Amino acid sequence: MILTADELKWIDDRLKIYDIQYREIYDEIADHIITAIEEKRKAGDTSEIKYLFQEVVDKHFDGYQGIEKLAASQESTYKQTVQSLWVQSIKYYLNWPALVLTVIAVLLSLQLPNVKIVRGLMLAMCVVLAFLPVIYAYTALPGSLRYLKGKKSLLRDHFITKAAVPAMFLNLVIYLPHGFALMSEKGDNWQLFNHILPPLGMLIVMAFVILNLATIRFCREFLAKSLIVT
Structure with a gap:
């Protein structure tokens, strides 16, 4: 079940309290949460968005600190990928x-x-x-x-x-x-x-x-x- 515009805005506002600096990582985490909530709605869970959001965060990310750890891990992965590609380009010539x-x-x-x-x-x-x-x-x-x-x-x-x-x-x-x-x-x-x-x-x-x-x-x-x- 697709979430309403108000529910999507609530999720966006809620995610702003987390320390996610970069757009790419923010979008990945937001997409994961939205998809998980939509699956719950599709399964018949009609709970309010704030309860579904917290349930997904606790279960999929191990709470507030889990999201910030994931953000830091994703940032490190991106940096390593970029650095590896840079080194390969230098070695090529x-x-x-x-x-x-x-x-x-x-x-x-x-x-x-x-x-x-x-x-x-x-x-x-x-x-x-x-x-x-x-x-x-x-x-x-x-x-x-x-x-x-x-x-x-x-x-x-x-x-x-x-x-x-x-x-x-x-x-x-x-x-x-x-x-x-x-x-x-x-x-x-x-x-x-x-x-x-x-x-x-x-x-x-x-x-x-x-x-x-x-x-x-x-x-x-x-x-x-x-x-x-x-």
Whole structure:
């Protein structure tokens, strides 16, 4: 027996007292409770919704604390799934062809002059590659999650966070020269750094390429495996 709109609203209001932060976990628990109550109604139980709700919570979830434990467990499972997929995507591009291509690119960069235009071009490539996955991830998100209101989306948060890893790497790259500049006060290390700048810059660009490809692959696999429910 399908519950009335008032009964569904009562369940929704009641579930708000539980510590369920994320929409995906909240929906799973709510669906489970609603289905269990509907089965009881179908079996002839005409008790008020508040009694049926409590009976289901006590029997299926072992009470209030049981629901919160389940929510924490589900959150951990989601995080492990996302992390595993991220690691697989990184490993996918850490192979011999990628290494050979990187070595070739670095060797060719030895022929590049250490001038402002070359450094600027390499930096521009890094910036584009750093933010492309974030743009791709945001546009690839279903509209229902992109503009989600109310509770946070565990999957959306992790989806965007992983896509932002290249941008975080860019932040590290930007501050890298400052460390070398500090060394210059104690000797000729800055001159050494200045000499190897083109090949070092190309190495960083290739790192961005690999990280960029891995991140986009992660996003595609994430959506293809229906980890985000539309």
